[in-house]
Amino acid sequence: MDVTLVNPFINATINVLETMAFIEVTAGKPYLKTDLVAIGDITGLMGLTGVANGTVAVTFQSECILAVVSNMFGEKMDEINSEIIDAVGELTNMISGQARRELEEIGRSFKAAIPSVVSGPKHSITHYTDGPRIAIPFYTSSGDFTIEVCFEK
Amino acid sequence: MDTSIKVLVVDDFATMRRILKNILKQLGFKNLVEADDGTTAWDILEDQDIDLVLADWNMPKMTGLELLKKVRASEKYAKVPFLMVTAEAQKQNVIEAVQAGVSNYVVKPFTAEAISEKLEKILK
Numbered sequence: 001m002d003v004t005l006v007n008p009f010i011n012a013t014i015n016v017l018e019t020m021a022f023i024e025v026t027a028g029k030p031y032l033k034t035d036l037v038a039i040g041d042i043t044g045l046m047g048l049t050g051v052a053n054g055t056v057a058v059t060f061q062s063e064c065i066l067a068v069v070s071n072m073f074g075e076k077m078d079e080i081n082s083e084i085i086d087a088v089g090e091l092t093n094m095i096s097g098q099a100r101r102e103l104e105e106i107g108r109s110f111k112a113a114i115p116s117v118v119s120g121p122k123h124s125i126t127h128y129t130d131g132p133r134i135a136i137p138f139y140t141s142s143g144d145f146t147i148e149v150c151f152e153k
Numbered sequence: 154m155d156t157s158i159k160v161l162v163v164d165d166f167a168t169m170r171r172i173l174k175n176i177l178k179q180l181g182f183k184n185l186v187e188a189d190d191g192t193t194a195w196d197i198l199e200d201q202d203i204d205l206v207l208a209d210w211n212m213p214k215m216t217g218l219e220l221l222k223k224v225r226a227s228e229k230y231a232k233v234p235f236l237m238v239t240a241e242a243q244k245q246n247v248i249e250a251v252q253a254g255v256s257n258y259v260v261k262p263f264t265a266e267a268i269s270e271k272l273e274k275i276l277k
Contacts, residue, residue, distance in 0.1 A: 019262035020172070072172060083167065090166035093211070094261045097240025101260075104243050114211065 002052070004106065006030070006149050009056050010136055012098035013147055016091060017140075021071040028137035036126065039135070039146045041065075042080055042119040044092030047128055048100075050110035054151030055127040056099075058092055064143030080119055088117045129153075154276045156181035158204035163187070163194040163220065164238070165212040169261075173207055173238065176265045180272070191215025195223060198230060205276065206230075210239035210246065218253060225254040234275040238263070 014025045040059030047055050060068070062080055069087045070077045077084060092115035100110045118125070127133060127150035136147045160182050164170045170187045177185055186201065188194035192214040197203065206224065208217040215223075217237055224230045234256045239246075242260040250258060256275040259267055 016262045019264060069168075072168070074175060086166055087168040090168040093166070094240045097242065097261060101242055109243070114213075 002151070005052065005054075005103070005108070005151055006134055006136070008099040008102035009095065009147055009149055011102060012095045013058060013138065015098060016094045017068060020091070020094070021068040023068055023071060023140050023142070026139045028139060030134050030136045033133040033135040033148060036124040038118070038123050038125050039137075040144075041121060042084065042088055042117065043123065043125055044088040044095075044115050044117050045125065046092050046096045046115045047113040048096070048110045048151075049113075051108045052151045054129050054131065054149070056096070056150075057125045057127070057148040058088075058095060058145060059125065059148065060088065060145040061143040064140055064145050067140070067142030085117045085119060088119075089115050092117070154180075154273055157184065158182070158276075159184040159186065159202060160205045160207065161186050161188065161194060161197055161203045163189075163191065163206065163208040163212070163217065165189050165209065169209065169238070173268070176268050177207075179265065180269055191217060191220035191223075194220055198224065198227075203230070203233065205272075206233060206235045207238050208235065210237060210241040210250075218249060221250065221253045221255055236271055236275060238268075 017023050017025050038059045041062040043057050043059040045057045066077050096112045129152040131151050131153045133150045138145050162170050162173050174185050190212045210217040236257050237250050237255050238259045240261040257271045
């Protein structure tokens with residue numbers, strides 16, 4: 001996979017969470033993920049078409065997304081509910097938008113579908129193409145989340 | 154900045170409407186209405202007197218750009234301040250919005266300060 005497609009999504013994720021939720025994020029080492037089971041409890045998934053076709057997923061541990069949305073709303077959130085699901089959709093939307101701007105600057109234009117959200121322990125993440133799935137773990141003081149990027153071979 | 158005006162917040166994500174309304178309230182705006190797509194927003198614009206519109210771009214039924222064009226084509230709202238708040242900020246999007254008569258543009262993610270600065274400019 002072309003790694004220049006991955007970095008804009010890492011940058012966008014860090015920036016979106018730091019700007020909207022005031023949460024400091026540290027990126028871990030990327031690795032090749034071989035199964036479909038989500039590492040997190042709730043996942044935002046965006047489909048992309050353009051110079052390549054693929055999907056990007058952001059999957060949060062419950063503790064992490066509750067802290068993120070609590071900060072965004074200025075109000076403590078205690079459980080995964082429809083408000084959290086909506087927030088994951090909008091976070092995914094913002095990450096997609098910012099990453100596509102960065103990709104456009106290097107001459108690689110993409111269009112994005114409206115994001116979808118899946119939740120529940122050990123849910124599956126279904127990527128639309130059969131390319132390699134690169135996972136990048138992120139750490140915060142309130143739990144972890146992972147980005148999965150998968151573009152066609 | 155006159156904070157007694159009536160503001161319409163349009164976004165298909167309840168999260169974003171909530172964040173924007175929180176920021177507007179912090180800035181002193183009290184008269185806030187909301188819509189979750191462009192069609193509902195247009196109904197509100199027809200039924201009520203709105204002084205400022207904050208709208209997302211990507212929405213079902215009617216996009217923010219389509220709403221902006223409809224607003225600018227109407228006699229009642231041809232000059233109403235219209236702030237686009239969107240993750241769609243690729244060059245072509247910005248050009249289209251400017252050509253359609255957008256008052257200003259805020260790119261998601263944003264800070265409360267960014268919203269405040271843009272509002273100061275368009276509500277002068």
